[in-house]
Amino acid sequence: MEQRHLGRTGLRVSRIGLGTLTWGRDTDEHDAADLMKTFWEAGGSLVDTADVYGDGEAEYLLGRLLDGLVPRRDLVISTKAGSVPDPDRRVDGSRGHLLAALDASLARLGTDYVDVWHVHAYDPHTPLEETLQALDLAVASGRARYAAVSNFCGWQLAKAATWQLAAPGTRTRLAATQLEYSLLQRGVEREVLPAALDLGIGLLPSSPLGRGVLTGKYRGDSTPPDSRGASDHLAPFVAPYLDDTASRIVDAVATAADGLAVTPLQVALAWIRDRPGVTAPIVGARNAQQLTAALSVETLSLPDEICRALDDVSAPVHRYPDHDWSTL
DSSP states (O other), rough: OEEESSSSSOOEESEEEEOTTTTTTTOOHHHHHHHHHHHHHOOOOEEEETTTTTGGGGHHHHHBBBBBTTTTOOEEEEEEEOSOOTTTOOOOOOOOHHHHHHHHHHHHHHHHHHHHHEEEEEOTOOOOOHHHHHHHHHHHTTTTTEEEEEEEOOHHHHHHHHHEEEETTTTTOEEEEEEBBBBTTTTTTTHHHHHHHHHHHHEEEEEEEEEGGGGGGTTTGGTTTSSSSGOOOOOHHGGGGOOOHHHHHHHHHHHHHHHHTSSSSHHHHHHHTTSSSBOEEEESSSHHHHHHHHHHHGGGOOHHHHHHHHHHHHHOOTTTSOOOOOGG
């Protein structure tokens, strides 16, 4: 699999990442092992997790597979901290919480360091410089090799990245940011992506297949019984992308797939993988069969006319002040 630099750093990662959102909950140890082996044998290296996935079970499962199945040195492990199961405070970006969470993640993973450590979300109740100092301390101590954020909007990302760049050699530059991005969700193109491109931050799109909807499995009001849409705890996650607007985009993806003699999954994943600023979409396959289908996109590059057609049908509305005011 082709490797790409993560932002403006020397770290290289596979241009498709493996997500572990369902590990320890819907994906058991046997399926996780199959996923990891399939991913590694295809040349994949970037594995993304978080301390809250499966209440910590995702990290624990991943740790069980290190060295016993896949050499630790072959993987780029990315994890996150900051999300908390508290209805009154969903994010805790305090230095104390973040560093304690990192230590707990390392214990579950059974490793001395993670390659990329993300602040999971912006905490409006903690000074940003305190949150970012946790990243600096993690990198300085060797517990994390690179620093990143997740789910920061445009101004939050720009503020955080600029703060880090203001003291080179003392603060750790941000290597990456992770947000949802697909043909069904292009909001990052408004401000986040321009900021990331300008600041040399790699974008790691989550839910690149529109929470599974872009595979075409939900066309015609059908809901496969083994899909996320049929799951009690994941159905609300899929529901926002089952409207008429999404249906038109999925139909366009299916038409493109028919013309290229490939699958809608391959078209949707190739489109996002090759967008400007994207380093590696994170694919959350539930089993090795689904992952193999996603990894088959490695040899596919969409023709320019197909890209333009998909851009047009899924284009978000960007007006003032995102576009030059003189054109209004």
